[in-house]
Amino acid sequence: MNQFESLGISKEILKVIQEMGFETPTSIQQQAIPIVYEGRDVLGQAQTGTGKTAAFGIPMIERISTENNSVQVLVLTPTRELAIQVADEVKKFAKYKHGIRTLAIYGGQPIERQLKALKQGVQIVVGTPGRILDHIRRKTLKLNNISGVVMDEADQMLDMGFLEDIEAILNEMPSNRQTLMFSATIPKEIEMIAQNYMTSPVTVKVTHKELTVPQITQYYFEVKPHEKLESLTRILDMEKVELGMIFSNTKRGVDELVEKLQNRGYSVEGIHGDLKQSQRDRVMKKFRDGTIDMLIATDVAARGIDVDDVALVINYDLPENFEYYVHRIGRTGRAGKAGLAYTLVTPRQIRTLKMLERYIKARLIRRNVPSVNDIVEKRKEQIAASITSTIEKSGLSEYMNFIEKLAESHSSIEIGAALLKMYMKKDEIELLDTVVEIEKKKPAAKSGMVRLYFNIGKRHGINPGNLLGAIANEAGISGNSVGVIDMYDKFSFVEVPREVEKKVIKAMKKNQIKGRKISVEVAKDK
Numbered sequence: 001m002n003q004f005e006s007l008g009i010s011k012e013i014l015k016v017i018q019e020m021g022f023e024t025p026t027s028i029q030q031q032a033i034p035i036v037y038e039g040r041d042v043l044g045q046a047q048t049g050t051g052k053t054a055a056f057g058i059p060m061i062e063r064i065s066t067e068n069n070s071v072q073v074l075v076l077t078p079t080r081e082l083a084i085q086v087a088d089e090v091k092k093f094a095k096y097k098h099g100i101r102t103l104a105i106y107g108g109q110p111i112e113r114q115l116k117a118l119k120q121g122v123q124i125v126v127g128t129p130g131r132i133l134d135h136i137r138r139k140t141l142k143l144n145n146i147s148g149v150v151m152d153e154a155d156q157m158l159d160m161g162f163l164e165d166i167e168a169i170l171n172e173m174p175s176n177r178q179t180l181m182f183s184a185t186i187p188k189e190i191e192m193i194a195q196n197y198m199t200s201p202v203t204v205k206v207t208h209k210e211l212t213v214p215q216i217t218q219y220y221f222e223v224k225p226h227e228k229l230e231s232l233t234r235i236l237d238m239e240k241v242e243l244g245m246i247f248s249n250t251k252r253g254v255d256e257l258v259e260k261l262q263n264r265g266y267s268v269e270g271i272h273g274d275l276k277q278s279q280r281d282r283v284m285k286k287f288r289d290g291t292i293d294m295l296i297a298t299d300v301a302a303r304g305i306d307v308d309d310v311a312l313v314i315n316y317d318l319p320e321n322f323e324y325y326v327h328r329i330g331r332t333g334r335a336g337k338a339g340l341a342y343t344l345v346t347p348r349q350i351r352t353l354k355m356l357e358r359y360i361k362a363r364l365i366r367r368n369v370p371s372v373n374d375i376v377e378k379r380k381e382q383i384a385a386s387i388t389s390t391i392e393k394s395g396l397s398e399y400m401n402f403i404e405k406l407a408e409s410h411s412s413i414e415i416g417a418a419l420l421k422m423y424m425k426k427d428e429i430e431l432l433d434t435v436v437e438i439e440k441k442k443p444a445a446k447s448g449m450v451r452l453y454f455n456i457g458k459r460h461g462i463n464p465g466n467l468l469g470a471i472a473n474e475a476g477i478s479g480n481s482v483g484v485i486d487m488y489d490k491f492s493f494v495e496v497p498r499e500v501e502k503k504v505i506k507a508m509k510k511n512q513i514k515g516r517k518i519s520v521e522v523a524k525d526k
């Protein structure tokens, strides 16, 4: 007998569990399922991604009588996306329990469609409190046959101001029903509802020292407010994750980030409460399918959302509430998988960060925003890896003939290097476009020097040493007195002693390089 069988789960559901590839029940499932089967009220707390949905979903499915077409189980969730997801998960588990019908009911969806489905008869309804109450008042949803109610993410529903709605809903139900509440965080306020609406509830708490799961490695980056966007793009360039989420505290923040990142060529979409439901559904689908790399979201997508293989969560803004942090980063590192969580913190927020660490009882490791060099080095590693895998996949013979010919007049190292240079060139432009904004604002590091920015356009192919010599010559100064020169396709800069600033600018404008007009800009000192 496997461990799932010993929990008393029916064979129809055991079959699904096997198909889903679950090997052993998680702690919350082991502890909560038998108590829920007993019919007790349960207040369940366990870390994010540890299978709370199945912990309440499985026993709730088992109690449905298929002879009866009325609603018997109601699950309340704080968001529409979570209602859809939990209903899908319940449907999955009920796959071989023929005759059980499950319906998600939420705002933003045409009410007629829901009315039609309710009329046909469903036994399990999963929904958001507002719309559920709406149906109760229209008498299109009757709760007199309810034998079980679940509040998933109960604390979030209270936070969103759903207390009155929830109370109104609970008051419509038979008092001998079974009541369950589940969340990764259970603050004190919950106990108030528990006292009023539950009958001698059993608290099932899977305790760990930390509130967050240990397989999520948590880092923070200290960045000035005006450097956040630049830092984010560097982090994204460095990580190149396949699927991730970025959280912002405001809807406007989400919209702005989406626009800015899309303009820079990142594959991102946004989700928040002001978007039309059809748009929210479209974005969620793209995210679940992996059509986009990153979902940018407010906390509307922080709770309960379970998307496979989210490798990275970034808090672009430090959340206003510590519980939100736990739930946001919990979108990664689910079902035992590893995850990364990055949080951008401004210097003024360091104290709040320390308080957050005390709340979650875990540490965030400090990390520096990757420099341009780090990103270039990382690119090289990635390119080396993709060269190796291309070679391993073989299918190179036609290219090899071509290279063999070239190898008669060049060494293979030269050929390889030239190909790489051609390949990187394209890459470099993309990379450096993102660097410009921050670099542009930088004055010279050494006192007495000024940094002059000039623009000679894309793919200039000019040797910095030659340019430096030409400028010094034209200005009548020694080449040695010119400091750094760095040339990019968009902005290049040179650092010169303050005394010769004017001379150099004049010389640069005069010394048109390859016939291009040069515009020079002086970086202001702080």
Ligand SMILES: Nc1ncnc2c1ncn2[C@@H]1O[C@H](COP(=O)(O)OP(=O)(O)OP(=O)(O)O)[C@@H](O)[C@H]1O
Pocket (backbone or CB within 6 Å): 021, 022, 023, 024, 025, 026, 029, 046, 047, 048, 049, 050, 051, 052, 053, 054, 183, 184, 303, 304, 305, 306, 330, 331, 334, 335
């Ligand atoms: N026993 C199990 N073995 C392996 N995977 C499981 C098991 N139980 C659940 N899962 C999977 O783990 C993932 C997370 O489950 P679920 O969404 O229920 O977590 P949760 O505890 O509700 O998290 P959150 O607090 O974020 O809502 C899901 O993809 C689910 O299919």
Ligand SMILES: [Mg+2]
Pocket (backbone or CB within 6 Å): 052, 053, 152, 304
């Ligand atoms: Mg959940």
